[in-house]
Amino acid sequence: MPLEGDVLAVAAKITRVQHDCGVRMSDISEELRFDLIEVVYEWANGVRLNEVCRDVRNAARIVGDPSLQTKMEETSTAIKRDIVFAASLYTVT
Known part of the structure; x- marks a missing residue:
């Protein structure tokens, strides 16, 4: 960078x-x-962290790094459990 x-x-x-x-x-x-500077930069520019994790996971699969791929899948799953992915408590469907 x-x-x-x-x-x-x-x-x-x-x-x-x-x-x-x-x-x-x-x-x-x-x-x-500076290892994660590009990831942080993307996040600071409005890219959702889950999208960044997905991109890193896909890159890890392409370069053949199964350990990183697994970590990114686990991270993505953990993020999806967070409140930002939950349905609003204040809306009626």
């Missing part, structure tokens, strides 16, 4: 300010993980 460099630059700036102010902390850029 093109913004990864921007995020790392901000993290470096934060680390410098912490150091200048005498705050003892580890370099936060070492703690940043």
Whole structure:
């Protein structure tokens, strides 16, 4: 992702300010993980998490990663049990 460099630059700036102010902390850029950045980006842009899980599951099947495929199926099932998939308590059908 093109913004990864921007995020790392901000993290470096934060680390410098912490150091200048005498705050003892580890370099936060070492703690940043970008593995799921595209998934989070899609979710932030309004794509339903369940749709993202389905896409990842399908990709896992295509590349031959049965473990990831199973995890995404389980995640999708767990999401579907959440209140957002339940019928409204306030509507009459």
